[in-house]
Amino acid sequence: MPILHWLTREADLRTAAQVPFRLLTEEPALSHGAQASGGEDGLLVQGDNLEALKALLPFYAGRVKCIYIDPPYNTRSAFEHYDDNLEHAQWLGMIVPRLMLLREFLSEDGSIWVHLDDNEAHYLKSILDETLGRRNFVANIIWQKSYAVRSNAEFVSTSTEHILWYCKDRARFSPNNVPRKQEQTDRFSNPDDDPRGPWQSITFTISLLSGARGRQFAKTGKSENLYPIITPSGNKVLPPPGRCWARSEGNYMALRNDDRLWFGPAGDRAPRLKMFLAEADEGVIPVTLWAGGDEYGYNQDGARELAALGINFPTPKPERLIRRILHIATNPGDLVLDSFLGSGTTAAVAHKMGRRWIGVEMGDHARTHCATRLRKVIEGEQGGISKDVGWQGGGGFRFVTLGPRVYDENGVIAPEVRFADLARHVWFSETRRPLDGVPDKPLLGIVSPPPRAEVPEDEGEAPPPPADRAVALLFNGILKDRSPQGGNVLTRATLALIREALPQGFTGTLTVYATACRLSPATLKRERVQFRQTPYDLNAGGL
Ligand SMILES: C[S@@+](CC[C@H](N)C(=O)[O-])C[C@H]1O[C@@H](n2cnc3c(N)ncnc32)[C@H](O)[C@@H]1O
Incomplete structure (x- = not known):
């Protein structure tokens, strides 16, 4: 497989193995509700995530269902709470060992979602292919971050970002569908008063040359599914050139006898298959274009949600966006990890959705922003997605920092080690x-x-x-x-x-x-x- 090269690549690939194991030390004054909840809901870690992840591995390796990270994009900015200006290869050297550690946390049915913009996303795709395996690439989600046009942009006003989505093992991965939108439900109707209720018609033909089933016909260009159909009005119809019917003649007859084919209002057209709302899956398969504030939120929603809590942070994600990811990738009780926690959005959303979570943030805003925000969540904060998920408060989290090394390079075990x-x-x-x-x-x-x-x-x-x-x-x-x-x-x-x-x-x-x-x-x-x-x-x- 072709791989990405940069000057310090070989050393960067060794970094994760060389990071020492450290103890985690609780700061009870910053924990909240943890004792009442058995300390199981959340863990907020302040520290550089390279060392923090290594310290967490003996506790959580293989246990995390979903990792979402939103690392600095390398935009050459100096934000109020963190810097985002590394030389390109240095940025790669920063992210690579962290991804190697993150992979160790994923459960066999888990997935990782990496949020980036155009500065590094395409380089990271190559690195993720190498770290997670090319076959485990699921999608590049395109999220519309804003609808406003920046007329002072140099050439183009950027309105989208990337979320690179990989699973740990394609064979074991089974993401959830997403809720059907009202406009999708509205497409079902019942023009023939079918007692099974509203339905939507879908094609009854498949290609002879492409597609999963078409592939078997491609060699011969022939199929047993090429037979004439007589419509209720008496017309003789055949599939369009290059296509055949989607079912064999026997299956077609069974469908027709069960009134599952639609020949148009006058009964004179080629058949289409009736798909009933009552029989359709509860949700629909996710798409890769995530555009629209109501469903996914925009950047400005994230800022508004934080402002309502009296917290100011330059780059928070909207809670709705994270909700959608956690909905697809997890179920209640699953463990979620974000090692670039920022203002604490992933932890707040996971908590409100009944998921357990681990958040790592190195800045002092781990205390001033994340701990404060999560305390409010536990007390029943009603912003963001709270009303949508019926959030009433409860649970707790422990706040920990990085303690001494378990043992040093001379083989001395720290006296604190029990x-x-x-x-x-x-x-x-x-x-x-x-x-x-x-x-x-x-x-x-x-x-x-x-x-x-x-x-x-x-x-x-x-x-x-x-x-x-x-x-x-x-x-x-x-x-x-x-x-x-x-x-x-x-x-x-x-x-x-x-x-x-x-x-x-x-x-x-x-x-x-x-x-x-x-x-x-x-x-x-x-x-x-x-x-x-x-x-x-x-x-x-x-x-
Ligand atoms: C883009 S922000 C994340 C914003 C977050 N998704 C939110 O909704 O608030 C990136 C965060 O990663 C943190 N960060 C950067 N490098 C880190 C590291 N090595 N360890 C832990 N946190 C880090 C920064 O301090 C910053 O808060």
Whole structure:
């Protein structure tokens, strides 16, 4: 696949892996309603998203259903709250490692939406093809940001922006349809008083040369669907040149007998298929042109919504736009992530729509704008989409900042690191998945290998399936100081204690992280134990 090159590309591709893991530290004074809501609704992180995303990975890798980001577009502007003026290659170097991290958060059925303007969108398309896979490109949504014409523009008044939409895995992706517009419903009528109610007629022909079904006829230019039809008025009709009927003759007869074909008011035209409103899907498939304030909002709606909350921010998106994205990409309870949160629009909309959310913003407006806005949302703020979704308030969020590195380049683990913190890192490093619950014992869990495809009989006997693998951590005196060194060393005694927690008959390998090991290589082999030394072997899995 052709790829985009720039001077620092190779180094930029390595950046994400080199970013240290940090602890997240809560600032309870800025959290709101989190305790009452179990702290599950929202997480607002202040910090550079490169480090913040890395810190969040052990908690949320593979768990996010929808990522929406609206990064600085590189417009060469200096906005009041952030700068938007990087040299072109520097901008690529900024976005690439972040996209690599963002991809790790997506669930297998998730999607990512990247909002940009013409400055960088086309370069980013190429980078997203590389990061997410070209086959996972869904659409380039064209959003009309304004209807006003800027007559002082240099050559043309720009009224649209791009939202590049990719899914994690096309085979598992199943976006929601969007509500049918009134004008679309109005196209249904009932001129023949059909008892099944209003209907709309659609074509009853397909091309012989193109289209999914037409392709099978393309080679021969012939089809069994080329038969004459006699209309109710007695006319003999054939499909237009290059086309055939959409169904075989047998299916056509069944449709005709069920009064599902429309031959025009006088019964003398070629048939069209009746599509009943009652049988149509509840929604309609989204289109790529998003134009119209009522449905998608304009930039000025975003500014107005914020002004009504007493908040001033240069580039907020309208809540309706984000609502449409979250409607398509998520269902209630799903997790949404925005790592360029700005004034907090994505978090506010997600919260009002009953989605869980994570927002990352590095500027001080994480406190002054995002936290303030979300507090108001929780208290039942009635602007933006509130009335449309029946928002009455409730829920909560936690506000966190980036704490110390979990361990530094010399292998020193920060004194603030508790057993649960390191346990999450160890588990994530071994499995690339987050650890459920709060760990409080050395045995962190058992990893089962993914199911394997069946081996066809004629390829001989299948090799034995790989065994389960258990992962354990000795750290911070988790065994309540069973010396030496507070029980952080792998010895016969600590190994026996770990084994006690394993299920009866466990025959897989056991990976143990500890500060040192007193067992001989022969014993480790016999016991099927793999020793990993903390902190040097942490992050064994990369990223
Ligand atoms: C275009 S604004 C987002 C506006 C947002 N969609 C809204 O509706 O308010 C981009 C935001 O990304 C933030 N940002 C830029 N670089 C960042 C980084 N490295 N980490 C976290 N936030 C960043 C900026 O401070 C700015 O608030």
